[in-house]
Amino acid sequence: GHTDRFVLLNNLANQLSTHFHRRGDDEDLDEGVVLQIETLTLCPVGHSVLPMALNNLAFQLFIRFTHQGIVTNLVQSNVRLI
Incomplete structure (x- = not known):
């Protein structure tokens, strides 16, 4: 696959x-x-995109929690940031 596929994703x-x-x-x-x-x-450890991707995932899980009310989304968003 493309070497920067994780950036595109x-x-x-x-x-x-x-x-x-x-x-x-x-x-x-x-x-x-x-x-x-x-x-x-797919993101290599230490890559500059990694912190942003973690933050984006946590934010999207939080938004999904606020929209759908599913508590596991909130828990996952906090766990991903730790």
Whole structure:
């Protein structure tokens, strides 16, 4: 695959998050979370994108919690940041 695939996935996940905020489609938010997790699995340790990707995932999980009320999203958002 592409060596910077994780950067592209991070960008796509962010766009899906933006789309969710505009349209309110849960599928966009869910897909964004999936892509952020994939970003983290592909991102090399120590890469400059890693802290941003962790923050993005935590934020998207928090938004999913506030939108859907599923407590595990809130717990996951806190665990990912630790």
